[in-house]
Amino acid sequence: MTIFSKIVSGEIPAYVVAETIDFLAFLDINPLAEGHVLVIPKKEIDYIFDLDDELYTGLQIFAKIIAGGIKKAIPCIKVGVAVIGLEVPHAHIHLIPMNHVSDLNFSRPKLTFTPEQLEATMEKIREALKIEE
Template sequence: MCIFCQIIAGEAEASFVHQDKLCVAFMNLRPINPGEFMVIPRAHIDHFTDLSDDLAAHIMLVAQRLGRHMQATLSPRRVGYVVHGFGVPHAHLNVVPLMHSNDIISGKHVQVHDTGFEVTLAGLAAPNRAELDAMAARLRLP
């Protein structure tokens, strides 16, 4: 069972922003900027492109509504939406508060070595559960 399925089953912790019968949204453990969260289907579907049109539209609508609330609450310059499909083999839409034009392809992800560079999460802050829960509470729709 993937970690996202464990979260949905209540077997792993998450800081939820939204829950309904089709999807959930919860805080990213290694956000590019504070407030980043992801929206995932409850059903285990690996590739975002394998979602039904109705489910993909529902996930985007949830992300859009939460993104508007993020804009009003956190005042980022932009709200970005990213589907890359890597990390966890369970479809997910990342919703990212953007402060700079390069936040999505962030230098925070890159470590330079003598022989080249490495893309890693090591440069991203890892908020503790209390911080994640507090941010999730701020981002929930009233």
């Protein structure tokens, strides 16, 4: 069972910004930027291109909705998208607020936020998503 599956099951807490029956979006606790969100299918499948077409397209549509909320909540030019999938064997999409191409550099040091800061960011994105609906 991956760490993401443990988040889905509630074994590990997370800063959840949105959830559906099939998908979950939560803050990355080792972010590249404030508002860096991970979007996952709740079903544990390692490789994103192993998702069946329905789950894959649903994940992309869910990610698009979440990106809209991030863009409204966090000052940025665009929300960048990255799929790497080497660290956690559970398909996931990174949504990262960006103002420069270098904001998507996964080799640079990650940021650290307090639980209070993460909670505040989560709430800002949740509020922005309510506007989306």
